Amino acid sequence: MIELSAVEQQLVAQVQEAHQGGQRLTVGGGGTRAFLGAAPQATRMDTRANSGIIALRESERTLTVRAATSLIEIESVLEQAGLQIACGLPALQPESTVGGAVSAGMAGPGRVSGGDIKDQLLGAVLVNGRGEPLRFGGDVMKNVAGYDLARLPVGAFGDLGLLLQLTLKLQPRTRAETSLHTGMGWEQGQELIRSLQLENYPLLASAYEDGNWILRLGCERAQLPQPLQGAGEQPAQYWRDLRDQRTAFHNGPGNLWRIVLPQGAPLLAHGEEPLVAEWHGALQWLRSDRPASEIFAAAAAAGGHARLFRSELAGLCSRPDAGTQTLHRKIKTALDPHGVFVAGPGNLFAEGGEA
Amino acid sequence: MIEQTAPIAESTYRELLSGLQAILADEELVIEPERLRVFECDALTAYRRMPKVAALPRTEGQVQRILKLCDRLQVPVVTRGAGTGLSGGALPHSAGLLLVMSRFDRILEIDPVRMLARVQPGVRNAAVSEAAASHRLFYAPDPSSQIACSIGGNIAENAGGIHCLKYGLTHNNVASIRALTVEGEVLTLGTEALENAGPEYRSMLIGSEGMLAAVTEITLRLLPLPVETRTLLAGFDSVADASAAVKGIIAAGMVPAALEMLDATTVAAVSEYCNCGYPPTAAAVLLADVDGAPAVATADAEQLTGIFRDCGATSVSVATDASERARLWLGRKSAFPALGRITPDYYCIDGSIPRGEIGAVLADIEKLSKDAGILVANVFHAGDGNLHPIILFDAGKAGEIDRVEALAGRILERCIAAGGSITGEHGVGVEKIDQMATQFTDAEIAQFLAVKAALDPNGILNPGKGVPSLRRCQEYRALKKHSEGAA
Numbered sequence A: 001m002i003e004l005s006a007v008e009q010q011l012v013a014q015v016q017e018a019h020q021g022g023q024r025l026t027v028g029g030g031g032t033r034a035f036l037g038a039a040p041q042a043t044r045m046d047t048r049a050n051s052g053i054i055a056l057r058e059s060e061r062t063l064t065v066r067a068a069t070s071l072i073e074i075e076s077v078l079e080q081a082g083l084q085i086a087c088g089l090p091a092l093q094p095e096s097t098v099g100g101a102v103s104a105g106m107a108g109p110g111r112v113s114g115g116d117i118k119d120q121l122l123g124a125v126l127v128n129g130r131g132e133p134l135r136f137g138g139d140v141m142k143n144v145a146g147y148d149l150a151r152l153p154v155g156a157f158g159d160l161g162l163l164l165q166l167t168l169k170l171q172p173r174t175r176a177e178t179s180l181h182t183g184m185g186w187e188q189g190q191e192l193i194r195s196l197q198l199e200n201y202p203l204l205a206s207a208y209e210d211g212n213w214i215l216r217l218g219c220e221r222a223q224l225p226q227p228l229q230g231a232g233e234q235p236a237q238y239w240r241d242l243r244d245q246r247t248a249f250h251n252g253p254g255n256l257w258r259i260v261l262p263q264g265a266p267l268l269a270h271g272e273e274p275l276v277a278e279w280h281g282a283l284q285w286l287r288s289d290r291p292a293s294e295i296f297a298a299a300a301a302a303g304g305h306a307r308l309f310r311s312e313l314a315g316l317c318s319r320p321d322a323g324t325q326t327l328h329r330k331i332k333t334a335l336d337p338h339g340v341f342v343a344g345p346g347n348l349f350a351e352g353g354e355a
Numbered sequence B: 001m002i003e004q005t006a007p008i009a010e011s012t013y014r015e016l017l018s019g020l021q022a023i024l025a026d027e028e029l030v031i032e033p034e035r036l037r038v039f040e041c042d043a044l045t046a047y048r049r050m051p052k053v054a055a056l057p058r059t060e061g062q063v064q065r066i067l068k069l070c071d072r073l074q075v076p077v078v079t080r081g082a083g084t085g086l087s088g089g090a091l092p093h094s095a096g097l098l099l100v101m102s103r104f105d106r107i108l109e110i111d112p113v114r115m116l117a118r119v120q121p122g123v124r125n126a127a128v129s130e131a132a133a134s135h136r137l138f139y140a141p142d143p144s145s146q147i148a149c150s151i152g153g154n155i156a157e158n159a160g161g162i163h164c165l166k167y168g169l170t171h172n173n174v175a176s177i178r179a180l181t182v183e184g185e186v187l188t189l190g191t192e193a194l195e196n197a198g199p200e201y202r203s204m205l206i207g208s209e210g211m212l213a214a215v216t217e218i219t220l221r222l223l224p225l226p227v228e229t230r231t232l233l234a235g236f237d238s239v240a241d242a243s244a245a246v247k248g249i250i251a252a253g254m255v256p257a258a259l260e261m262l263d264a265t266t267v268a269a270v271s272e273y274c275n276c277g278y279p280p281t282a283a284a285v286l287l288a289d290v291d292g293a294p295a296v297a298t299a300d301a302e303q304l305t306g307i308f309r310d311c312g313a314t315s316v317s318v319a320t321d322a323s324e325r326a327r328l329w330l331g332r333k334s335a336f337p338a339l340g341r342i343t344p345d346y347y348c349i350d351g352s353i354p355r356g357e358i359g360a361v362l363a364d365i366e367k368l369s370k371d372a373g374i375l376v377a378n379v380f381h382a383g384d385g386n387l388h389p390i391i392l393f394d395a396g397k398a399g400e401i402d403r404v405e406a407l408a409g410r411i412l413e414r415c416i417a418a419g420g421s422i423t424g425e426h427g428v429g430v431e432k433i434d435q436m437a438t439q440f441t442d443a444e445i446a447q448f449l450a451v452k453a454a455l456d457p458n459g460i461l462n463p464g465k466g467v468p469s470l471r472r473c474q475e476y477r478a479l480k481k482h483s484e485g486a487a
């Protein structure tokens, strides 16, 4: 049986009431997106009290937390234990929560070495639209009993249920670390990255800005190949600022797009449009005032998808195909037959998604 | 336990056949019992059942029409890959159609820049890495059955392998999946891009044991081949010491590429069977790979050797060159045939537990084995906490199979009690369907059933597998309570 705290029991009761009374709820995490508003006719469900670490099992390298635990708190606890969440979870605001980060499904710079958000997730307690708390997955590395409904809510923006608890896989911090700005442009840097990959250098993250590739490696500089010996040092703090978007670029004027692509994708900036890339070029942050339809088309042509991240229109995103939309309707009904949960803004299936 | 099913009505069967004849060429349709016989079981051979018909289509269009036809006629469909499954997932339905995907055997594209392989579901697991090797890339999940098992079957079972500790399971290495619902709808789940948008429907399909959709194409993520690998073998005087070493390795923040354990019974059997250089009387051995850039592999091998010694290893050897490494792995890879020589029959279980619990759970398994008077050997993915207790028995002895099933059930329940799962990589299939009632509550089971019904309203795909009905759960729990009360 699942042990629920008093706060969790209240949240469950709130969902049950909504199920019976025909109300609709939009789950709020840290509420950092609150200004985007709740969906029409939905009440914002305040989950902030459902916070705290349930178990940090250092010797198992797993962490079980309540969903509204702040990312900052998690990070500082893990830091003390010499552990981390491999992909990095962007803490865009001090209030950002782990439940919000998992529901948004957007990984930090560590994606290229540590996997995406679903790769960090081992288990979840999810409250479905009937107000039933359900445990899927677990605290173990491998578990294939039943359908994988633990990872299903990743990227669902709260549309498929309320997450109460999450179990995440942890990774040891590397023994040594070196961050360098290579002085190399787009193509030359990508070639270098490719050869570092093939030579198995521990490449933790990469970023491209101002026409220059910056690399983060999990080893001493002395262990790096010749072309990198003379490269300039980059402060390690850079990666956290990048992850949490505390940069002049991310906070500049105009529409900010987040474009996710396959490895090896071309640069999507036109002319002088400001762009910062991560993930060896597979994540491109683009400041552009081109029409949304043009950005969506460019992302799709390169095998990826785009989301308008910062603008009055934030939330616009590439539309899933018809098959996925039908699938989503069916699975949504299976989990939430009365449609209690209304996804937060930015979800893929929102009306008027793609322009 | 196989659920009884009603035979197919004669008129339905005739309609099915004429429908199939319109979709398939003669040689793609099998109805003769002697030709159906090869499909009667997967690698869990204790369960056998003849399908009514088998279809061996070559195109997605054919699969789509077959599924629609069967859905309309309410004829059960069991999809089959290579039939190496260990939980009866591909066990045919006696009143149904077996959808054999073996002819979807083409690697469609290896893309070295995007590091992707686009393949059909019938492609053998090992063939992907073979095709990618010239680009210095490989497909990481490597089940021990990799020369035979299919990628479609790997997707359906979320297969694991020796090197999943570092490189992840199937679900960590799949970019996108193309699949057909029983209503013939095409699903494209996941993306070639490095992050999915929207709910993880890709993950929901992975490990769904052929119960939600038929997979017709998969795009896999490839990884750079390890430049250098060191293989370490450590012998221990006790299982407890070896288990403590596993715990120590994880706690030290190491990520070996592989970390496997073999117990005394298995070590003795493989030492007889092949020349693998294991200390033949060790109570347990650990076999590990560390890999990466040369400096990393060297440093990791040193650190690992230190942990082994600190935990009381009586011998540690490190192999660098390929032939020495292959010799050490030969022992592990020969475990099943080697055990097969010392027992008429064996039965492999697949419990998953926290890594720190290995010592305690193995001690309890030994106790359960003694109580039952049935020998259990252990050879398993220790670094992932994925146990494979292997029950050695003689099916010829009266009542033995029932005792083996009972022992297996107790071992799985012990895994659940340790905070684990009844299956780490082999799936539930027909085999572990009863224990689902212990691992999950009725509400959780009901949620699984609702998801299934959403995609397969007539319950055509692989019925009677994976997720038990609520009634069956209640009956099983009542039975268990009763027998526990009696004991």
Ligand SMILES: Cc1cc2nc3c(=O)[nH]c(=O)nc-3n(C[C@H](O)[C@H](O)[C@H](O)COP(=O)(O)OP(=O)(O)OC[C@H]3O[C@@H](n4cnc5c(N)ncnc54)[C@H](O)[C@@H]3O)c2cc1C
Residues within 6 Å of the ligand: A026, A027, A028, A029, A030, A031, A032, A033, A034, A047, A067, A068, A090, A091, A092, A093, A095, A096, A097, A098, A099, A100, A101, A103, A104, A156, A157, A158, A159, A161, A162, A163, A164, A307, A308, A309, A310, A314, A315, A316, A343, A344, A345, A346, A347
């Ligand atoms: C289009 C878009 C634009 C963004 N722009 C910005 C920005 O300009 N500045 C910024 O700081 N951040 C931005 N973000 C990031 C967003 O705020 C992150 O998701 C944040 O890190 C999570 O913080 P939170 O806890 O406040 O979640 P919230 O913002 O409260 O929630 C994020 C989503 O997750 C769901 N959710 C939260 N908790 C749960 C739960 N327990 N169970 C189920 N669902 C849950 C919510 O319903 C919502 O859909 C943006 C995200 C998107 C999608």
Ligand SMILES: Cc1cc2nc3c(=O)[nH]c(=O)nc-3n(C[C@H](O)[C@H](O)[C@H](O)COP(=O)(O)OP(=O)(O)OC[C@H]3O[C@@H](n4cnc5c(N)ncnc54)[C@H](O)[C@@H]3O)c2cc1C
Residues within 6 Å of the ligand: B042, B043, B078, B079, B080, B081, B082, B083, B084, B085, B086, B088, B089, B090, B101, B121, B142, B143, B144, B145, B148, B149, B150, B151, B152, B153, B154, B155, B156, B157, B158, B159, B160, B161, B162, B209, B210, B211, B213, B214, B215, B216, B336, B425, B426, B462
């Ligand atoms: C000696 C041996 C060693 C093994 N070692 C491992 C190991 O290390 N790790 C591990 O994980 N497993 C292992 N296995 C188990 C087995 O090989 C895996 O489960 C494998 O993934 C099954 O693949 P298959 O193609 O043989 O599938 P099958 O046995 O044919 O089918 C398995 C399941 O997949 C479904 N299925 C197959 N193809 C499709 C498709 N195209 N669409 C939808 N559903 C489909 C079937 O319906 C069935 O439910 C081992 C088996 C043996 C015999």
